[in-house]
Amino acid sequence: MPVATLEVSAPLRMLHWLYPVLLLGCAYLIIPIIGTNYLFEAILLPFLALSLAGVGLNILTGYAGQVSLGSAAFLAVGAFAAYNFNLRVEGLPLIGCIVLAGFAAAAIGIVFGLPSLRLKGFYLAVSTLAAQFFVQWALTKFNWFSDNSASGVIDAPLLSVAGVAFNGAVRRYLFSLTVVTLLTLFAYRLVSSQTGRNFIAVRDNEAAARIIGVPVLKTKLVAFAISSFIIGVAGVLWAFTYLRTVEPAGFNLDRSFQILFIIIIGGLASIRGAFFGAALLVVSPLILSRLGSFLLGDLFNSGVLEMSQRIVLGVLIILFLILEPDGLVSLWDRIRKRTIARLKKR
Template structure:
């Protein structure tokens, strides 16, 4: 009754091709964005529930947004283009360390030429974007094998990227500005002349990045290039016969995916952690991102958000349940229980709905269209 598109006539091509063709979807999205951009800052400003303390912003919303962005990036590669990647953590690390280098000034001595490359410290936006760019370049390089190897074999090749970059950022001291401990700290966050410091400012910064990249990704996947990716995913030989160049389609998927993952990595390091070491981007991070995409729904932008919420937020919440209820359980029992419950839920959800949350969501929408008179 409420969610029905009857009577919404598309009178122009533009309306027909709109990103959200159903009016109710548009209204819901605008409300959601209004809440995220205006409602949450207002709640935080007046210290209202549930934003009475920084915890919600700093420990839940900021990491959720950043990992959602990373999941969107992984989803483009794995979900839309069908190239399994276990190297997402490495691409986050490339984004983070490149942004760090650009943010703290790059010096490459070229003594044999009697000169040096010297770039002064760049502001936040430029260094994050360049971090993404570096990640995209490396992504293209590691995407080249995908032209010859497929499926699990490709996953192994991307795994090599993961271990290689773990090693690079541990060993090559130039990347950490010769810090004795190998741990680096993010510079101050100057965003277009404005110092981003408080939790709410950090949240808005992440939200702005996530909104822009989610819209770009949404538009990409329903356009020409996105259709090429999906054609390659569904059957690469058929796609090639129809005139889609696998080289172009696969490498653009690697580039776009790595770019977004790299930006997410830079934000994770700069905005969430503040100081980090390569361990922050190890193989666990890659697997975590892959699970987010699988649980959320392969080939769905919305699914990336849902998957990130499930994998990131659910364990944090479960972790606090016994204490909030006043049940005296030791922390090790709780953390084992969290593993058990989360793992069981993942198994259960994948058995009843192998296509993830995004599919559940679309089933719910289908039902809502018929409600209250299903047939």
């Protein structure tokens, strides 16, 4: 649940902005210099795309309380829409493709959000699976989406904005970072706006929200639309900056669950949470594979790795739900507070 906003004095309010600014400074200026190719390709690029997807899902599930199990469908819609806009609309700049892809995902999101007007809870969660299966089926079935390529796997176009090419790991990283930063800022503003308050009102008590005049149906559809837009753009980043290929297979049910896990582990109804959760989910398999091959040697083959990753992920989810239901964010805040208190004591 969201952290209480406390009455803070002006200097503290500055501090509130200090951390993100420092972090961004570091991400823009220092990491590109010191980062290795491996850091960008294996960690930061998937991290950024998944974080953004987590931000998108958190708006829908964390803030507006509508559980979705079909996020990967919107990633796929975004990726394929951007690819096709780029392919079929002559002279449309890349940014235009990405924005239009977001709108395409938002439109599909509204369609699959319509059941939320009648269904709640588990019924809605299950109905969002319809999006997952339908979209994946359509993208596989109709080869037109993949430009009639025989394998269904297509190369993402080169990234370029206003004549500047974003090829190479560092440039793709900077591109992704910029998109993620802008949309995250958007999400921050959104959740503290009247629309954001309406989201939480609908989540916490839908009946009361309706009675006091919160436009419940509109609020739900807006949540689906914005969430799908952001997830759609995340899909573009995933395909264009990280994988550099576009294929339906990568956007399966496991991916949907992965994004759900990101916000559970990171913290529901927290924008920061999506980044925390994504970091853990991207990094932990890498650590696990290093650790496994170090401890078990050849016994730790790819099959064993995959299965133990599943187990670890499952255990993590259960542990977080039991021990830290507000996610890594609340754990982080607690540790920070304690550290500050200890420092002050000295």
